[in-house]
Amino acid sequence: MFGVKVMFRASLIAFLLACCGSIATWSQGSASPDKGAAVKPGAGPEPVPPASTQGITPPQLQSGDTTITVEHRLTKAEKDQLLKDVDNIFAFASKDTGLAIKRPVKRQFISREEVNKFLRKKFDEDKGNQRMERSELVLKKFGLLDRDFHLRPFLLSLLTEQIAGFYDNKTQTMYLLDWVPVDEQKPVMAHELTHALQDQHVGLTKWQNQSEEVVSRDVSDDNAHIRSDETDTAREAVLEGQAMVAFADYVLRDSGKTLKDVPTMAQQLQNSAGDMTGSPVMARAPLLLQQALLFPYVAGLGFEDTVLTTAGVGRAFTGVLDAPPSTSAEIMTPEQYLSQAPQPVMIMPDVHPLLTGAGYEPYDIGVMGELDVRITAELFGGRPLAEALAPAWNGGIYYAAQRKDATAAEKESTKSLALLYSSQWKNEDSARSFFKVFEEELPRQYDGLARQKDKERSDDERVYSTREGDILLTLSGKTMWISEGFELPLARKLQEMVDGAQGVGPMRNAEVRGVDIQTNRTGIVETLDRWIGSYGMPRGVAAAAR
Numbered sequence: 001m002f003g004v005k006v007m008f009r010a011s012l013i014a015f016l017l018a019c020c021g022s023i024a025t026w027s028q029g030s031a032s033p034d035k036g037a038a039v040k041p042g043a044g045p046e047p048v049p050p051a052s053t054q055g056i057t058p059p060q061l062q063s064g065d066t067t068i069t070v071e072h073r074l075t076k077a078e079k080d081q082l083l084k085d086v087d088n089i090f091a092f093a094s095k096d097t098g099l100a101i102k103r104p105v106k107r108q109f110i111s112r113e114e115v116n117k118f119l120r121k122k123f124d125e126d127k128g129n130q131r132m133e134r135s136e137l138v139l140k141k142f143g144l145l146d147r148d149f150h151l152r153p154f155l156l157s158l159l160t161e162q163i164a165g166f167y168d169n170k171t172q173t174m175y176l177l178d179w180v181p182v183d184e185q186k187p188v189m190a191h192e193l194t195h196a197l198q199d200q201h202v203g204l205t206k207w208q209n210q211s212e213e214v215v216s217r218d219v220s221d222d223n224a225h226i227r228s229d230e231t232d233t234a235r236e237a238v239l240e241g242q243a244m245v246a247f248a249d250y251v252l253r254d255s256g257k258t259l260k261d262v263p264t265m266a267q268q269l270q271n272s273a274g275d276m277t278g279s280p281v282m283a284r285a286p287l288l289l290q291q292a293l294l295f296p297y298v299a300g301l302g303f304e305d306t307v308l309t310t311a312g313v314g315r316a317f318t319g320v321l322d323a324p325p326s327t328s329a330e331i332m333t334p335e336q337y338l339s340q341a342p343q344p345v346m347i348m349p350d351v352h353p354l355l356t357g358a359g360y361e362p363y364d365i366g367v368m369g370e371l372d373v374r375i376t377a378e379l380f381g382g383r384p385l386a387e388a389l390a391p392a393w394n395g396g397i398y399y400a401a402q403r404k405d406a407t408a409a410e411k412e413s414t415k416s417l418a419l420l421y422s423s424q425w426k427n428e429d430s431a432r433s434f435f436k437v438f439e440e441e442l443p444r445q446y447d448g449l450a451r452q453k454d455k456e457r458s459d460d461e462r463v464y465s466t467r468e469g470d471i472l473l474t475l476s477g478k479t480m481w482i483s484e485g486f487e488l489p490l491a492r493k494l495q496e497m498v499d500g501a502q503g504v505g506p507m508r509n510a511e512v513r514g515v516d517i518q519t520n521r522t523g524i525v526e527t528l529d530r531w532i533g534s535y536g537m538p539r540g541v542a543a544a545a546r
Helices: 011-026 076-097 112-125 128-142 151-162 182-202 219-227 231-251 265-272 287-311 313-322 328-332 334-338 352-357 370-381 383-392 428-445 488-502 526-533 539-545
Strands: 004-008 060-063 066-069 106-110 163-168 173-177 360-367 393-403 417-425 461-466 469-476 479-484
Touching: 076 106, 076 173, 076 182, 076 231, 106 112, 112 151, 112 173, 128 151, 128 360, 128 393, 128 417, 151 163, 163 182, 173 182, 182 231, 182 313, 219 360, 231 265, 231 287, 231 313, 231 328, 265 287, 287 313, 287 328, 287 334, 287 370, 328 334, 328 370, 352 360, 352 488, 370 383, 370 393, 370 428, 383 393, 383 428, 417 428, 417 488, 428 469, 428 479, 469 488, 479 488
Parallel strands: 106 173
Antiparallel strands: 004 163, 060 066, 163 173, 360 393, 393 417, 417 479, 461 469, 469 479
16 A cells, blocks of 8 residues: 555544534533534534535635636645644544554645645555556456446546545655645544554554565465455554544544443444545445445444443554454454454465466455455345345455456456355355345346356356356355356366365464564455555545534
């Protein structure tokens, strides 16, 4: 990743202020209204104005058919005050989280033009982009992105629309934006300065990004990647979840309350964070990207809130940083982390000789974790199905290979890829439900899809032909298998090898709870999750926070 922790503009601040209206009831009138706000006798706070009136987007003047955007620029006095506020807010975040201040944090103002230049430069330089670009094709092969969707320009549009301030752990500098109103930047600083404290505690550049190799070249690499595949996702959720707690506590400080004092507030924050109305780019984003973007903040906040209320500040902050979770399942179900429950890890057999002989070369490998399954099930079958199925996930791996003889043009499309995916479940009903929604999605993914019933070996097997090769979909007890693009005889051999490698021994645990990871990669959805998360808080989360 870029080594940059960013808070995106707008919606989270509006979101917490909306919640503060309810704090008046929780705190029996102890919450203080904003200065200058008119409050009628006997009435609660006035409704929060729409996001567009709070500096979330510049005001617009209509002149005939012409729309003129008027951008606020901070005065010298406002800048000077914000620079002074950094130390006070840094001290607040340190006291709130228990993370010690080991050195002052540098601070600097930056213009919109400089931000755009910075983002594009980092985008082009980041090694993680190579994995992200490869994952784009795999996501399309899975059906999680439309074939004609272009990820790079979308992400650049998202970043330039959303950014509201950021901490760069490579330069250890808090960057303030010279066009964002002061009242909006202060809570941003509480969030971002929490990242500065995390950086001083564990060193974020190494802690959150261990990946070196883009492509796994042998079976040893394959299984090392699988064992630690979701670690970066879990860590990203920890970082953003902790920063969300500090952000919320800062906004609530005048009420004398914190998230820990208001048990229902964290859930309200999570429930409201999916509102995309404050972000035109995010509002038209694929479900995959919306979910990947929100996960570190929404699920991370839920994880931290549970650890905080169950085990206290020390465990929730320094304790989690020193011994972080390793899977998305632990983030989604914090009790698994607190009890140190074993996490399911599947084994990848040595398929390299077989695939090399068949004319393929390695392209991508990873875990399909609980988060991936939830997003896939929601996209293919709707949210109720996703909420029912995700807790029944019990392991999953995928492997993508590319045809060596593919032309340069074909290598830019899913036609050059073949994919295998083995998915394990805690019960047979859940496995069958996932099998069904996966099959029902195939006609929307492939032109020329034709079922080949004469080649099917049982009622729990489906064989299809497509313009991108054969498809084999199999259900066996609690395991669902799919091969897309491999020739049918090769697909059957791969299935036999993968199924045979799992064995029936005790469950192995995902790595790693310590900080010294030698190999580390993110899964198919988590690549996007961590990459986008490196730029900080999204507007969809932020709009609800003020």
